[in-house]
Amino acid sequence: MLADAVASYLAVRRACGFQLDSLGRHLQSFAAYSDARRKHYVCSETAIEWAGLAHSLAERARLLGQVIRFARYAHAEEPRHELPPPVFGSEHRCRPVPYIFSQGNIERLVQAAFQPVYHGLRRDTYSTFFALLACTGLRVSEAIRLRYEDVTTDGLVIRCSKFHKSRLVPLHETAQAQLDRYLERRRRYGPLDDHVFISMYGRPLRLNNVDSAFRTAAINIGIPCGTQRSPRATPHSLRHTFAVRALETCPDDRDHITKHRLALSTYLGHGSVANTYWYLEATPELMGKIADRCERFVMGEKS
Secondary structure (H helix, E strand, O other), X not given: OHHHHHHHHHHHHHHOOOOOHHHHHHHHHHHHHHHHOOOOOOOHHHHHHHHOOOOOHHHHHHHHHHHHHHHHHHHHHOOOOOOOOOOOOOOOOOOOOOOOXXXXXXXXXXXXXXXXXXXXXXXXXXXXXXXXXXXXXOOHHHHHOXXXXXXXXXXXXXXXXXXXXXXXXXXXXXXXXHHHHHHHHHHHHOOOXXXXXXXXXXXXXXXXXXXXXXXXXXXXXOOOOOOOOOOOOOOHHHHHHHHHHHHHOOOOOHHHHHHHHHHHHXXXXXXXXXXXXXXXXXXXXXXXXXXXXXHHHHOOOOO
């Protein structure tokens, strides 16, 4: 019975555009754990016991928070579902400080990925992959899923990305030329209807492949990417850098800012323009411009 309620909850949320892969696994695990203890409705004691099996306090809070949100949904239909208290504290972590690349460091990263010690297509793959992330702001998963048919004269077709949204990402002519050169070399290693970026074994890249190649290149040029460093560089930092630099170049007047922010939100594939605000506090330069604009507004400038 609890498994049926979980399936109903997931179906409703997925119909709204959420993928919920990890959440689905967690709630199904919770349902199986509860059923094994003959608890066919959400039980606070069982939920806390299940979440408490996680290794860290933050993970316990996150898992229990998922059950609490599910329990609210289930309780509306069946009052016998209990609402567990958040005994592990808040599941919301502090926003990590983002790592923002300089233009020079991006160039050095791409060069470090193109190392002669790598054989075959590997060095072309990762140097092109990281350069593409830097100049388009694509999500890593979006770049991994690119296929030949998605590379068009108008740009990159990003299909069914986050929230099941598709979009066209125009490319600068220099980026298009570099991608075309890579594709010429790539054609020797597989069929033309396959993925654009592949591993040494001819298979589509995986996230752990990208993370490993990125860490190797970053460490070689002295960029911090260890888990204990803050800020630390990750492949997603290239997307973050793209967004911040785009915001920094925005003309300083209200109409241009509004249009620029909306265009950037669309280009990045955000579900809401509010998600683009995440990048507004990333650099001193950007915050300085925001503070200066606010001061001018307070002093009476209305445009």
